[in-house]
C-alpha cells in the first residue's frame with residue numbers, strides 16, 4: 001500500500017456521499033501507522049511513538065464517516081501497517097464497529113489483521129477474534145533466530161511459532177504466514193529447510209517475499225558502507241524459482257508472484273487472500289489512515305504519509321488526502337497488464353477486450369509472440385501468463401510489452 005505521493009490536485013478533497021457505480025464489492029484497508037521498533041529493511045510508513053494511538057483511532061473513525069457509503073458493498077476489511085497488533089482488541093472492535101456503521105459489509109466479510117508475534121499473547125489473539133477478526137496474517141518472516149536478528153525483528157522464531165499455534169488454539173481457521181528469503185549468505189538448502197518446517201505447520205496461506213533493500217533505509221546504508229552484502233542476483237533468482245517449485249509440490253498453489261494458498265484434497269475452500277486480490281484484479285478499494293491508498297472508478301488517491309498531517313486535517317474537518325490521479329485509458333491498460341502478469345492466472349484477454357473495447361492482440365502482438373518463443377510467456381485458454389521461468393523476469397516482460 002505504500003507509494004510516493006504526486007502533488008495533490010484537490011480532485012477528491014470533497015466528502016462524497018454518492019455511491020460508486022462499481023459492481024464488484026470493494027475492499028476496505030486500515031493503515032495502522034505504529035510499530036514497536038523499526039525494522040532496518042522496511043520503508044512502510046510507521047512511527048514508534050505509540051502515545052498517539054487514541055488520537056489516531058478517533059481520527060480514523062472520523063475519516064470513515066467522511067466516506068460513509070462511498071461504495072455500495074464491501075466484502076473485505078484488512079488491518080495492515082505498521083503493526084496493527086499494537087492496537088488493543090478494544091480499539092480494533094471500535095474501528096470494526098465504525099466500519100459496520102459506515103459501510104454495507106457482506107455477511108461473509110473477510111476481516112484480516114496483520115500480527116507481529118512480538119506484540120501479542122494468546123489472550124490478545126482470542127480477544128481479536130471476539131472483536132470480529134476472522135483471518136490473521138502473522139509476520140513470522142523466518143524460523144531462524146539469526147535471520148530474525150539480522151532483520152531486526154522484535155521476536156524469536158519460537159515466539160513466531162507459538163503465535164501461530166495460539167491462533168489455531170483460539171479458533172482461527174484462516175491463518176497466513178509471511179516469510180522473507182534471500183538474506184545475505186542464505187543457500188537454497190537452508191531456505192528449503194525453513195520452508196519444510198513452515199509447511200509442517202500447515203498455514204492456510206503463505207506470502208514469501210525476497211528481501212529488498214529499500215533506498216534510504218538503515219539497511220541500505222549498511223550496504224553502501226560495505227557492512228551488508230546482498231545476495232547475487234543470480235542466487236536470488238534461483239531462490240525465487242526454488243520457492244515456487246518447493247511449495248507447489250507440497251500443496252501450496254502459487255496464485256501470485258509471492259503468494260501461495262493451501263489446497264487440500266477433497267476440500268474446495270479458497271484460501272487465497274480475498275483482500276489482496278482486490279489490488280491485483282482492478283477491484284475498488286478504500287484505504288483509511290496515514291499513507292493509505294484508495295482506488296475507485298479509475299481514480300486513485302492517497303493520504304498524507306505523516307501522522308501529524310493526517311491528524312491535523314481531520315481535526316480541521318478535512319479529508320486527509322495528499323494527492324489524486326485519474327488514470328488515463330492507457331494507464332489503465334498498463335496496470336491491467338502488469339497486475340495480470342503478477343498472477344498465475346495471467347492476463348484475461350476477454351476481460352481486456354470488454355474493459356477497453358480493444359483487441360489485446362492488436363495492441364501487444366508481435367511482442368507476445370516473441371516472448372512466447374523465448375519461453376517467458378504462454379497462452380492458455382484466452383489468457384497470456386508468465387511461464388515459471390518468466391516469473392523471474394516480470395519487470396523485463398512488462399517493459400517489453402509496454403514499450
Ligand code: SF4
Nearest residue numbers: 035038039042081082
Ligand atoms: S514491524 Fe513491519 S511495518 Fe513495522 S518496521 Fe517492521 S516490517 Fe516495517
